[in-house]
Amino acid sequence: MMMTAGKCAICGAGPAAKYGLVILGHYICRPCEEAISGLAWDDPRYEFYKSGLKKIWR
Amino acid sequence: MLPGLWTLLAASVIQGIMLLISYVTQNSFPKPLTEEEEKYYLEKLAEGDEKAKEILIERNLRLVAHIIKKFEGSGDDFDDLISIGTIGLIKAVHTFNVKKSSRLATYASRCIENEILMYMRSKKKMRAEMSLYEPIGTDKEGNEIHFMDVLSTDAEAVAEMVSRNLDREQLWRKLNNLTPQERKVLMLRFGLKGKERKTQKEIAKKLGISRSYVSRIEKRAIDRLSEQFLAEA
Numbered sequence: 001m002m003m004t005a006g007k008c009a010i011c012g013a014g015p016a017a018k019y020g021l022v023i024l025g026h027y028i029c030r031p032c033e034e035a036i037s038g039l040a041w042d043d044p045r046y047e048f049y050k051s052g053l054k055k056i057w058r
Numbered sequence: 059m060l061p062g063l064w065t066l067l068a069a070s071v072i073q074g075i076m077l078l079i080s081y082v083t084q085n086s087f088p089k090p091l092t093e094e095e096e097k098y099y100l101e102k103l104a105e106g107d108e109k110a111k112e113i114l115i116e117r118n119l120r121l122v123a124h125i126i127k128k129f130e131g132s133g134d135d136f137d138d139l140i141s142i143g144t145i146g147l148i149k150a151v152h153t154f155n156v157k158k159s160s161r162l163a164t165y166a167s168r169c170i171e172n173e174i175l176m177y178m179r180s181k182k183k184m185r186a187e188m189s190l191y192e193p194i195g196t197d198k199e200g201n202e203i204h205f206m207d208v209l210s211t212d213a214e215a216v217a218e219m220v221s222r223n224l225d226r227e228q229l230w231r232k233l234n235n236l237t238p239q240e241r242k243v244l245m246l247r248f249g250l251k252g253k254e255r256k257t258q259k260e261i262a263k264k265l266g267i268s269r270s271y272v273s274r275i276e277k278r279a280i281d282r283l284s285e286q287f288l289a290e291a
Contacts, residue, residue: 037152
């Protein structure tokens, strides 16, 4: 699978020393990954992460 | 609904379905892991191998696509469901405990479905929500009247009641993460949802299992609920 640009697909941060995840060739930085893993359904940031994750499926 | 909106909605659903079909037909999804592979990568993950985490997520993406098919026709945007399912999958890989569940795929399926259901519920709830402090008009002197001001009970009692109800809702949400058996035992044992409180012996008789087994299920369920509350805290 082709790796896309090194910026976080969600927040746009550049690849940091703290690794993160690569899903379907899209990089997700560690802070975003950690935020998603503890995200509550009523968290105001839910929409932000939901929209960001759409990019990995396109 | 306006014809234009129908067209937009239909286009969104069709686009989503096409996206899913293209993934399935082009076999774009990484292949699911075999039981041995899953075990291997879970061990690697436990050792702190970050790559193993990626593999466990990617190779279970097919599950997301499979599960969201159940929600076709719910009126929700297909792209949204895919994202929400992916959030559920990431949470599953982060919280999976080898000692408590046999297969990650089984646990992840539950997490993905739960994530979608909870999102739908919270969205539905938000639509009908109104803040206690919401202005609903003004009095003769032009002062703002809040919803809380017109309630017949005093303000502190209302706030306490709301807080208690929120705690209760939080508990119901967490109960959904338990197995049906664990949920049943807790509901009978603590008289939840208006049920009469029962002894372990009575529950054992009702469910056709031993009292000591009921005790173990109760302990496990309480431990799991405590873990969830602690994780949120």
